[in-house]
Amino acid sequence: MPGRPAAGRRQPPGPRGLPLLGSALDFRRDPLRTFVEAWRDHGDLVQFRGPVPVVLVTHPDHLRHILVDNFANYPHPDDFNRKVSVSVGQGLVTTEGEVWRAQRRTVAPTFRKEPLERFAGVMVDSAARMLDRWERVARYGEVIDARTEMQSLTLEILARCLFRADWSRDALRLGRAVGAQLEHINSKLIAVADIPERVPTPRNRRFRQARRLLDDTVYRLIAERRRRPQGEPEDDEDLLSTLMRTPDPETGHLMTDEQLRDQVVTLFIAGHETVAATLSWICHLLSTHPAETERARAEVLSVLGGRPPSKEDLPQLKYLKMFIQEALRLYPPLWQVARMPLEDDVLGGYDIPAGSFLLLSTYITHRNPAFWDNPEGFDPERFTRERSAGRPRYAYMPYVAGPRNCVGLAFATMELTIVVASILQRFHLDMVPGHPVVMQPDISLRAKYGMRMTLRPVTARGEVPPPPAPPAPVVEPEPAAGCPYSRATAESGGLTAR
Numbered sequence: 001m002p003g004r005p006a007a008g009r010r011q012p013p014g015p016r017g018l019p020l021l022g023s024a025l026d027f028r029r030d031p032l033r034t035f036v037e038a039w040r041d042h043g044d045l046v047q048f049r050g051p052v053p054v055v056l057v058t059h060p061d062h063l064r065h066i067l068v069d070n071f072a073n074y075p076h077p078d079d080f081n082r083k084v085s086v087s088v089g090q091g092l093v094t095t096e097g098e099v100w101r102a103q104r105r106t107v108a109p110t111f112r113k114e115p116l117e118r119f120a121g122v123m124v125d126s127a128a129r130m131l132d133r134w135e136r137v138a139r140y141g142e143v144i145d146a147r148t149e150m151q152s153l154t155l156e157i158l159a160r161c162l163f164r165a166d167w168s169r170d171a172l173r174l175g176r177a178v179g180a181q182l183e184h185i186n187s188k189l190i191a192v193a194d195i196p197e198r199v200p201t202p203r204n205r206r207f208r209q210a211r212r213l214l215d216d217t218v219y220r221l222i223a224e225r226r227r228r229p230q231g232e233p234e235d236d237e238d239l240l241s242t243l244m245r246t247p248d249p250e251t252g253h254l255m256t257d258e259q260l261r262d263q264v265v266t267l268f269i270a271g272h273e274t275v276a277a278t279l280s281w282i283c284h285l286l287s288t289h290p291a292e293t294e295r296a297r298a299e300v301l302s303v304l305g306g307r308p309p310s311k312e313d314l315p316q317l318k319y320l321k322m323f324i325q326e327a328l329r330l331y332p333p334l335w336q337v338a339r340m341p342l343e344d345d346v347l348g349g350y351d352i353p354a355g356s357f358l359l360l361s362t363y364i365t366h367r368n369p370a371f372w373d374n375p376e377g378f379d380p381e382r383f384t385r386e387r388s389a390g391r392p393r394y395a396y397m398p399y400v401a402g403p404r405n406c407v408g409l410a411f412a413t414m415e416l417t418i419v420v421a422s423i424l425q426r427f428h429l430d431m432v433p434g435h436p437v438v439m440q441p442d443i444s445l446r447a448k449y450g451m452r453m454t455l456r457p458v459t460a461r462g463e464v465p466p467p468p469a470p471p472a473p474v475v476e477p478e479p480a481a482g483c484p485y486s487r488a489t490a491e492s493g494g495l496t497a498r
């Protein structure tokens, strides 16, 4: 159970909220606005009252203290691990202490930059297949939803990297099952009452069915691998095979089938929606920031010409790298992460008792005007070496930091760069006029109504043809009532008017 700060000790300031409920209703209604307003009114460390008191942490020094310097004192809250593990089991995300450490030292080497580079071709190929389909969409002047496009693409890429050739046979089943798992975790984390999975509600039934399907598929793929003769690793070995043959460097133990299953499902859950959400925000930025987009396109064309990107090209795409960094600053997919101290601590001069529920929000840190000029603006060049000088290291951390940072960082970086470069080579994206762009801060920061977009194929020289006649009218959903974040880029939770 999350602890209540002991009476009489020095607590961080925060909103009074309602009697008993504190800020609980505000959180449910609009967590981003609640964070932004509390930060503006109370500063870098905010104590929210309510049935579960929450401390909001956003200052880079405090983030460093929790994630790096005093990391061992700050595991995920038990409640988070319990809720997420109904789907992913005891994988990297949901374990702590020695169990987590053993998994991390076994899995991390597989996710280093160099061994992952063998998957560049898979990423290029999946992106090209999506873009070939887009050619037909563009020809008929149809509309895509970039959010669903990117979800399918990132799921396909991850599945092909994990299972190589076996993927296509199970693609549809796996895709649906992973989607259902993610939705279940999401609703469990925000639900007021956590209904156990054994209760036969429609949602639980869907979840159990999806979990069975996922388990059957993953266990079957593992069993098929186990039956194959074990030779030397091949250059195009998939991630599942690498994980199966990699021993714990300290104990020499190989992962059991159950451990492999949990790791594979963890990677699916942690590694597809995060990248998909980022890519769909990037699609939005590509359509709303023509100058920056054309600069990124010019760089891609000068480095690649018309050929597909290869791993050797990626370091040369320097402006594109900053474009992606800036997208992750404005729209960090994991916009908050939770931690709970094992022992009493002091942060910024305030007492943080053991068992306090801490939410670390990079969404706020990334928009703090103390570290970012014009924080609401889209300005990739703020990541040049000159302009980054003097900015605290922990003012920017979409992948968080310290021993428990994102193990998929190199994978995500390569995937984002390859997919965005491939899009730039072939298409210009236009938001459908009037489509509401609204941030939905679920477990990841998604576009609530998707991203409805039309496409203009660019010429081999990178010229963008003028827009065709206006697209066929579409029925648009209304923005969320009273939501200040509609038209997301300009108004998203501004922190500047402090």
Ligand code: HEM
Residues within 6 Å of the ligand: 092, 093, 104, 266, 267, 270, 271, 272, 274, 275, 278, 332, 333, 334, 337, 338, 398, 399, 400, 403, 404, 405, 406, 407, 408, 409, 411, 412
């Ligand atoms: C834009 C893309 C991504 C972002 C912004 C991102 C961000 C993060 C963050 C912030 C965490 C820490 C969460 C916490 O401590 O509560 C995390 C952990 C993790 N991520 Fe990612 N992630 C991305 C892509 C990926 C990919 C592609 C994979 C795998 C293929 C992946 C696998 C993981 C795993 C397994 C963990 C848990 C690590 C541990 O606890 O040791 N992520 N990620």
